Amino acid sequence: MPRPFTPKVVTANALLEGDVIYLTTQGHWTRNHNEADLIEDPATAEIRLLEAQALAHEAVGPYLADATPGKDGPEPIHFREAFRTRGPSNYVHGKQEP
Amino acid sequence: MYAYSDFDRDFLAERNAQFRAQVERRIDGALTEDEFKPLRLMNGLYLQLHAYMLRVAIPYGTLSGGQMRQLAMIADRWDKGYGHFTTRQNIQYNWPALRDVPDMLDALGEVGMHAIQTSGNTIRNVTADHFAGAAAEEVADPRPVAELIRQWSTDHPEFQFLPRKFKVAVTGSAQDRAVTAAHDIGLRLVLRDSQLGATVLVGGGLGRTPMIGKVLTDFVALPDLLPYLEAVVAVYNLLGRRDNKYKARIKITVHENGIDEIRRLVDAEFVPRRAAFNGADMALYTKIAADFAAPDFITGTGDFAAHYADDPIFRSFIDTNVAPHRHPDYAILTVSLKAHGATPGDASSDQMRLLAELAETYAHDELRISHEQNVILPHLPKRHLRTVFDALSDAGLGTANIGLASDIIACPGMDYCALATARSIPVAQEIAVRFEELKLEHEVGPLKIKISGCINACGHHHVGHIGILGLDRAGVENYQITLGGDGGPDAVIGERAGPGFAYDEVVDAIERLVRAYLDIRENAQETFLDTYKRTGAAPFKAALYPETASPRTNQQADKAHAA
Ligand code: HEM
Ligand code: SF4
Numbered sequence: 085m086p087r088p089f090t091p092k093v094v095t096a097n098a099l100l101e102g103d104v105i106y107l108t109t110q111g112h113w114t115r116n117h118n119e120a121d122l123i124e125d126p127a128t129a130e131i132r133l134l135e136a137q138a139l140a141h142e143a144v145g146p147y148l149a150d151a152t153p154g155k156d157g158p159e160p161i162h163f164r165e166a167f168r169t170r171g172p173s174n175y176v177h178g179k180q181e182p
Numbered sequence: 183m184y185a186y187s188d189f190d191r192d193f194l195a196e197r198n199a200q201f202r203a204q205v206e207r208r209i210d211g212a213l214t215e216d217e218f219k220p221l222r223l224m225n226g227l228y229l230q231l232h233a234y235m236l237r238v239a240i241p242y243g244t245l246s247g248g249q250m251r252q253l254a255m256i257a258d259r260w261d262k263g264y265g266h267f268t269t270r271q272n273i274q275y276n277w278p279a280l281r282d283v284p285d286m287l288d289a290l291g292e293v294g295m296h297a298i299q300t301s302g303n304t305i306r307n308v309t310a311d312h313f314a315g316a317a318a319e320e321v322a323d324p325r326p327v328a329e330l331i332r333q334w335s336t337d338h339p340e341f342q343f344l345p346r347k348f349k350v351a352v353t354g355s356a357q358d359r360a361v362t363a364a365h366d367i368g369l370r371l372v373l374r375d376s377q378l379g380a381t382v383l384v385g386g387g388l389g390r391t392p393m394i395g396k397v398l399t400d401f402v403a404l405p406d407l408l409p410y411l412e413a414v415v416a417v418y419n420l421l422g423r424r425d426n427k428y429k430a431r432i433k434i435t436v437h438e439n440g441i442d443e444i445r446r447l448v449d450a451e452f453v454p455r456r457a458a459f460n461g462a463d464m465a466l467y468t469k470i471a472a473d474f475a476a477p478d479f480i481t482g483t484g485d486f487a488a489h490y491a492d493d494p495i496f497r498s499f500i501d502t503n504v505a506p507h508r509h510p511d512y513a514i515l516t517v518s519l520k521a522h523g524a525t526p527g528d529a530s531s532d533q534m535r536l537l538a539e540l541a542e543t544y545a546h547d548e549l550r551i552s553h554e555q556n557v558i559l560p561h562l563p564k565r566h567l568r569t570v571f572d573a574l575s576d577a578g579l580g581t582a583n584i585g586l587a588s589d590i591i592a593c594p595g596m597d598y599c600a601l602a603t604a605r606s607i608p609v610a611q612e613i614a615v616r617f618e619e620l621k622l623e624h625e626v627g628p629l630k631i632k633i634s635g636c637i638n639a640c641g642h643h644h645v646g647h648i649g650i651l652g653l654d655r656a657g658v659e660n661y662q663i664t665l666g667g668d669g670g671p672d673a674v675i676g677e678r679a680g681p682g683f684a685y686d687e688v689v690d691a692i693e694r695l696v697r698a699y700l701d702i703r704e705n706a707q708e709t710f711l712d713t714y715k716r717t718g719a720a721p722f723k724a725a726l727y728p729e730t731a732s733p734r735t736n737q738q739a740d741k742a743h744a745a
Contacts, residue, residue: 100209100280102234141211144229162657164231164596167605171232172597174525174607177262177277178232 092129093120093151093158094136095168096143103178104168105143107136113143115179117169118157123148194291197298201225202284209280226297227283230598236275236283238290238297242325243271243312243551243558247542250549252293254534260286265534267519267527269553269591269642271309276598303344305335305415309351311360312552315476316514316560318506322371322378324354326471327407330463333470334408341415345422346430348415349387352380356671361553363395363673364388364645366432367414370671372401379403384414384444385436388639392675393433396441398448406456408463413451417444477546477561479509484565498624499571502582513567515545515559516552517574518581518589522618526592526610527555536577540570553642554591556584587623587631587696588614591642595635595652596659602635604652604659605685609633612689617696626696629710630669645669647711648695649676650688661688665695665722666714677719679726691726698725 094107105113106120114120123129129148136146149165151158160166171178201221208218222228226237238253245253253273257265260282261275268274278286290296300306308328315323331350335341341348351365362368368383379401386395402410421439423429429438436444490497505514517537520526529537537557541549544566550558562570574580583589590613593599595606610633617623632646636653643649649664660682667676683691696710702721703713714722 097229097233102229102278102280103232140215141209144215163659164602164654167596168231172276172607173605174528174597174611175262 089124089126090150090161091152091158092123092148093117094123094129094132094146095120095149095165096136096146099142099144102144107132107146111135113139116157117151117160117165118154120151120158122151122153122158191291191294194294194296195288197225197296198284198287198291201287205280205284224299224301225283225287226299227278228600230276230594230600231596231602232598233277234280234283235598236278236286236297237268237299238273238275238295239299239307240271240273240295240551241307242310242314242328243553244325245549245551246293247538247547247549249293249295250534250538250541252289252295254531254538256286256289257531257534259289264528264530266525266594267529267551267555267557269555269593269640271312271551271553273551274594276594302342303346303348304342305331305338305344305348305350307349308332308335309349309360309365309553311353311355311358312550312558313359313505313514313560314354315474316507316512317355317357318508319357320355320508321373322354323471323474324352324360324369324371325474326467327354327369327371327380327404328352329470329474330408330467331411333466334411334463340412341419344415344419345424345435346427346432348418348432350411358669358671358673359552361642361645361669361673362386363671364392364642364669365395367411368395369407374401374403377403380407382410382414385433385441386673387431387433388642388644389431390428390637390639391431391433392639392644393437394673394675395433396436398441398445404467405459405461405464406452409455409459410448410452412455413448416451416455417447421447476508477548479512479561480563481511482565483511483563486564486567489568496568496571499580499582500567502586502624503584504567507561511564513562513564515562515567515570516584517557517559517579518583519556519579520583520589520614521578521581522583522588522614523611524578524614525607526590529557533577533579536573536579540573544570554589556589583623585628585630587617587626587629589630590614591630591632591646593634593641595633595641599635599640601638602652603637603654604635604661606633606635606641606650606652609650609652609661609685609688613692616689616693620693622696622700625706626700627706627709629696631692632667642669643667644675645673646676647714648692650692653682655682659685661685663688663691663695663726665719666711668711679719679723681727694725694728695722698722 109121150161207213265273310324310328351360352369353360354371369380383395384398545559545562590610592606592610596602633650634641634643645667651662662682663679664676668674
């Protein structure tokens with residue numbers, strides 16, 4: 085039996101600012117994880133990753149990260165991805181900045 | 183003060199202009215990331231978790247007040263008003279925007295600084311003791327030797343394609359503050375029959391296969407040093423493994439061939455190499471040494487003794503943060519960047535400006551950055567200690583904790599670093615706050631806690647008396663503790679204590695270790711490390727993993743409760 089597919093989001097860092105971005109269903113980048121396109125199957129994930137790689141003038145190092153549906157949109161699974169949605173824990177910098 | 187002569191302003195300006203054009207070409211799409219990445223890394227620009235990071239070199243950790251002021255200006259203008267001093271004697275800016283980096287580099291160039299990273303499998307920048315030229319017990323200032331080696335190795339045609347990168351550290355003191363035993367080559371300057379020379383260690387390193395360097399020779403006289411080093415690097419160049427990146431460092435070469443075989447090969451190689459040197463290197467050494475000459479010391483200590491006698495807070499600060507200077511009327515003052523709860527190694531722009539001003543006004547315009555992530559006024563007249571202490575205290579820089587439990591080395595870990603497997607900064611912050619609350623650290627005395635956020639060991643955890651390594655265990659942060667490591671003259675790699683701890687268990691675990699030490703030490707003079715050496719790991723392991731409540735059983739118990 086094939087292992088169940090863990091849904092993915094495409095994420096990268098923005099070329100100019102270096103901050104964390106996610107690919108939306110429309111093929112734009114968003115700063116919010118919960119606005120990302122949650123991809124439910126491996127074939128689509130590969131296609132969307134290629135699309136992101138073609139946006140090399142906007143994004144650096146796109147990759148697929150595990151995610152899960154939440155009440156306001158996709159949520160990260162791994163703690164590294166959770167930190168990337170916020171910023172560092174020693175200062176209120178990054179995305180958590182008011 | 184010595185200034186790098188080959189990175190002169192014209193050269194830096196030209197390099198920066200080149201990089202400015204490369205950034206433009208990346209932004210307009212002419213360069214791909216694959217093409218751009220090596221260019222930005224060469225210029226010290228990394229992409230981390232949340233942003234770019236610019237890493238600026240501080241050769242020999244030595245800075246003038248004017249340079250520190252410029253670092254503060256850069257932090258305010260293009261970053262978030264602070265900088266992070268690292269264990270590699272660099273400063274890192276954590277939030278630059280790509281377009282601003284060329285301007286930052288130009289601003290650095292104005293004060294003779296740069297972010298150029300030596301890269302590739304060559305001899306990398308040579309490091310030296312941060313108390314160089316100031317320490318009372320020093321045999322000789324290691325920086326002229328380090329600089330001689332740097333000039334000899336830069337562009338050395340034979341050594342541009344070594345099996346792997348190669349790092350050299352030099353100490354001029356028996357106390358070895360440069361962690362020489364954890365370098366590919368470590369040099370310890372010694373006098374023999376009043377001739378200056380070096381004990382040569384080879385094959386040390388941290389990272390995924392930590393090893394302590396072994397003594398290759400007790401003594402090489404200074405005029406023989408470069409040919410001897412050339413022989414060592416030549417032997418490594420031929421013998422070092424090129425088939426596997428993880429086995430390519432000289433520590434593996436030494437491990438696989440044995441130190442005796444390496445010594446035999448080096449001794450044979452030395453003879454023709456020595457004959458090829460004509461003494462020009464010694465003329466260069468004399469010239470470099472003059473550039474590193476000490477300032478003109480002033481005599482007298484003013485009312486230092488009275489302040490020391492009258493004010494217990496001042497006295498505690500002096501006893502903890504001051505080291506003996508070679509001149510009796512001077513002090514080496516280490517300013518702690520480890521206020522309890524602060525991020526180890528971070529300084530705000532205001533703090534940087536204050537340090538600059540204090541150095542310019544009172545301390546011969548010299549500052550140092552230590553690999554322990556603190557700032558040093560290496561030549562501070564004792565008569566000014568009181569004034570300097572008051573100014574530092576007002577700016578939140580008066581913490582008296584050098585060498586104590588809260589003077590923790592921590593790498594950036596998963597709060598910044600893209601390679602991290604766990605966080606290290608908040609662990610350091612919480613340990614420091616815990617010891618402050620317990621008011622225990624002065625009673626505990628010398629204790630080095632070092633934390634890395636992954637196996638690369640940038641936080642030197644292997645040589646911490648207590649080392650903490652953050653790992654990712656099945657998607658959860660987990661912290662492995664090592665005990666008994668030592669980065670000093672008798673360097674030792676710490677031993678793993680046992681199973682790791684969850685993020686919210688690790689501070690308690692450290693407290694248990696320290697309390698166990700207080701219980702079993704023979705007297706207040708026996709340090710944590712001495713006690714560990716006397717008793718071995720057993721009592722410490724017992725404190726970490728009490729039978730009734732081992733972390734495993736706790737977790738199982740929790741699960742049982744939840745079920
Ligand atoms: C973007 C951030 C960083 C990256 C990507 C990085 C990467 C690495 C890597 C890959 C190694 C292992 C090299 C080897 O063993 O061959 C290493 C080692 C090391 N790094 Fe970092 N590092 C970073 C930040 C830092 C910082 C901030 C410090 C100082 C606080 C530091 C200090 C060190 C030290 C002391 C070693 C061990 C040296 C050795 O055994 O050769 N690094 N780093
Ligand atoms: S030890 Fe790992 S986590 Fe820490 S700075 Fe080095 S590479 Fe990053």
